[in-house]
Amino acid sequence: MPVEITKRDYSLVGKDTKAAEERGLADAQWYACNISRSRLKELMQRKDGPAIRDTLIWFAALVITGTLGYMTWGTWWAILPFAAYGVLYGSPSDSRWHECGHRTAFKTVWMNDVVYEIASFMVLRESVPWRWSHTRHHTDTIIVGRDPEIAVPRPPDLLGIALAFFSLKNGPKEIGKMVMHCFGRLNPAEATYIPDVERHKVYRNARIYILIHASVIACAIATRSFLPLMYIGLPSFYGAWLMVVFGLTQHAGLAEDVLDHRLNCRTIYMNPVFRFLYWEMNYHVEHHMFPMVPYHALGSLHRELKDDMPKPYNGLLEAYREIIPALLKQVKDPTYHVQRQLPRAIQPVTTHAPAAMATA
Amino acid sequence: MSDDWIEACQSGDIEKEDVMRFDQGDRTFAIYRTADDQYFATDGLCTHAKVHLAGGFVQGNIIECPKHNGRFDFTTGKAKAAPVCVDLKTYPVKIESGKIFFKPG
Ligand code: FES
Numbered sequence: 001m002p003v004e005i006t007k008r009d010y011s012l013v014g015k016d017t018k019a020a021e022e023r024g025l026a027d028a029q030w031y032a033c034n035i036s037r038s039r040l041k042e043l044m045q046r047k048d049g050p051a052i053r054d055t056l057i058w059f060a061a062l063v064i065t066g067t068l069g070y071m072t073w074g075t076w077w078a079i080l081p082f083a084a085y086g087v088l089y090g091s092p093s094d095s096r097w098h099e100c101g102h103r104t105a106f107k108t109v110w111m112n113d114v115v116y117e118i119a120s121f122m123v124l125r126e127s128v129p130w131r132w133s134h135t136r137h138h139t140d141t142i143i144v145g146r147d148p149e150i151a152v153p154r155p156p157d158l159l160g161i162a163l164a165f166f167s168l169k170n171g172p173k174e175i176g177k178m179v180m181h182c183f184g185r186l187n188p189a190e191a192t193y194i195p196d197v198e199r200h201k202v203y204r205n206a207r208i209y210i211l212i213h214a215s216v217i218a219c220a221i222a223t224r225s226f227l228p229l230m231y232i233g234l235p236s237f238y239g240a241w242l243m244v245v246f247g248l249t250q251h252a253g254l255a256e257d258v259l260d261h262r263l264n265c266r267t268i269y270m271n272p273v274f275r276f277l278y279w280e281m282n283y284h285v286e287h288h289m290f291p292m293v294p295y296h297a298l299g300s301l302h303r304e305l306k307d308d309m310p311k312p313y314n315g316l317l318e319a320y321r322e323i324i325p326a327l328l329k330q331v332k333d334p335t336y337h338v339q340r341q342l343p344r345a346i347q348p349v350t351t352h353a354p355a356a357m358a359t360a
Numbered sequence: 361m362s363d364d365w366i367e368a369c370q371s372g373d374i375e376k377e378d379v380m381r382f383d384q385g386d387r388t389f390a391i392y393r394t395a396d397d398q399y400f401a402t403d404g405l406c407t408h409a410k411v412h413l414a415g416g417f418v419q420g421n422i423i424e425c426p427k428h429n430g431r432f433d434f435t436t437g438k439a440k441a442a443p444v445c446v447d448l449k450t451y452p453v454k455i456e457s458g459k460i461f462f463k464p465g
Contacts, residue, residue: 027409041378044417102429103441107419135428135443139409197445292417292426 008144008256008334010153012136012189016145020257025143031260032289033308035301040290043297043304046107050296051099054276055115058096061088066231073227082230082238090167090239093122094247095279095295101131104294105279121209123243124167124174124236126181128202132194141288142256142264148189152252154334156327161248167240181206246278249319253326253338261288263340267302268313285309310340365454365461368401372458379423379434381414384464389451390414391460392423392434399453400434401462407439407446 009016020026065088068081099105100116120127133148140146144153152161163169177187184203186194194202212232219228226234254264265285270278281287283298286305293301306312313319322338329336366384374380374393381404382389388404390413406413406425415426423434430444437448453462 038375041375041417046419103424103431104429109441131442138428195445198442290426291429292424 008154010144010150012145012148012192014145018145020140020143020145023257025257025259026140026146028140028259030141030289031262033305035290035304039304040293043290043293043301045297046104046294047296048107048111051105051111051115054279055096057276058088058092069230070227085231086235086239087242088239089122089235090237091242091246092277092279093119094243095277095281097123097125097130098134098281099279099295101134102291104292121212122236123240124171126174126178126202126205126209128198128205129177129181129186129190129194132198133190136193138288138291141261142251142254142258144256148193150256151247151250152327154256154330155332156252156330158327158331161244161327165241165244167237171237171240178206178209182210242277245316246274246281248323249313249316250281250284253323253330254340255337260342261285262310262342266313266319267309268319269315274316308343310342364463366464368460368462370458371397371399371455371460374399374460377418377420379414379416379418381412387464388412389462389464390423390434391453391462392418394418394421398435399455399460401451401453401464402432402434402437403449406430406432406444407448408444413448 011017062085065081065085069078069085072078072081096105096115096119100112100119103109103112103116105115106112117127120130137147137149142150144150160169177190180187181202186199186202190202216228216232220226249266249268251264251266254266256264258264262285265288267285268282270282275282280295280298283302286293286298286301286309287295289305290301302309302312313322326336326338368382368389368391369380371393374391376393376397377395379390379392382391382401383404390402390404392400392402394400402413402423404412404414406427408425408430409427411425411427413423413425413432417424417426418434421433421435422431422440424431425444428443429441430439431441432438432444432448433440434448434450437450439445439447449465451462451464453460455461
């Protein structure tokens with residue numbers, strides 16, 4: 001029997017926004033696993049060391065592959081170093097954007113902010129609007145009508161997903177928004193989550209981004225060569241595919257409109273190279289539940305909580321064995337989603353409402 | 361002891377570089393202890409989305425909100441990092457006989 005498709009409204013100003021508010025799903029209290037305050041404090045401790053090391057390795061790898069690309073430019077051999085340069089530019093910048101956006105990657109605040117700005121530019125996300133959109137994503141994770149970062153609305157747009165591997169859908173959209181911001185305007189969705197006091201920064205940064213891109217294009221025209229664009233601008237497209245491979249696993253195919261990150265996020269075991277490139281965001285349930293824990297402590301947090309978590313996925317392949325059929329099913333039946341199996345309830349507690357000392 | 365001062369806890373009830381929630385009637389506060397044993401008090405809820413700051417992380421003079429990592433200087437109440445834009449109310453604190461008192465305005 002064919003399923004009747006009622007399309008949900010994923011905009012932030014539509015009927016599902018109102019419905020989410022009425023159903024108590026907006027700004028709601030979320031489930032949090034039990035963990036002692038003292039252990040959580042240990043895990044929340046910030047360090048500069050791991051992020052400095054990882055950032056130096058990342059930039060060194062960009063310099064090496066970029067230099068090899070320069071040396072081989074004009075030959076077929078250039079494909080190899082630029083394939084590596086592109087993926088190093090366009091994909092780990094997503095996880096660096098993310099961790100530094102939370103300001104947990106480094107202990108030193110300005111280091112988070114500097115890497116955040118650089119990574120935002122590289123991943124083609126304007127730093128201010130995306131900080132606010134990500135804030136909303138954490139408030140209302142995969143709540144339809146509230147979360148601006150639902151990567152795969154239902155029914156899934158399979159062509160759109162395919163285009164995303166080279167940023168061919170989002171990229172032009174982001175450039176369009178950048179241009180709009182240059183003229184001092186926001187779209188209606190952005191206006192719901194970017195406060196007035198932050199808007200001048202949106203417009204200022206958009207003008208800086210456009211200026212940088214225009215300079216690189218001018219340089220390419222002046223030298224009659226694509227080479228400058230291979231370093232800045234194009235890698236945000238041709239190197240985005242690994243970001244999508246990692247990023248789709250976070251929530252795709254899982255439940256919408258639930259107040260428990262164990263049901264709408266995935267934790268996946270990954271090899272050390274992937275964990276370096278993805279900055280441990282494979283521990284995605286843990287990150288959403290305790291966003292104050294820095295990336296380098298997420299593995300330890302996972303070990304603390306795993307008895308109260310659904311079974312983690314053993315690698316990307318296992319995750320995609322679930323995601324691909326789920327998305328194909330959702331094309332025909334948008335109500336379908338993967339149901340994560342929760343362990344027997346231990347003791348539900350909420351991190352955000354710690355027990356109080358109180359007077360009578 | 362003036363009636364305005366409220367006893368929140370014993371000085372040892374809060375660990376160094378930590379924060380504790382304290383409720384009084386329908387109001388909620390956060391009481392902080394720094395690494396060098398100074399005590400401070402602020403409103404208990406983050407000015408961004410009304411989350412209890414006592415679930416957050418204290419580092420130096422900064423309290424980081426557990427929900428979206430917004431930061432306040434709890435000694436002044438100043439909002440230091442997005443997504444918090446509105447300052448936090450602070451209250452005077454005193455210690456007497458090992459007890460922490462604060463004066464909610
Ligand atoms: S609720 Fe505190 S930063 Fe958002």
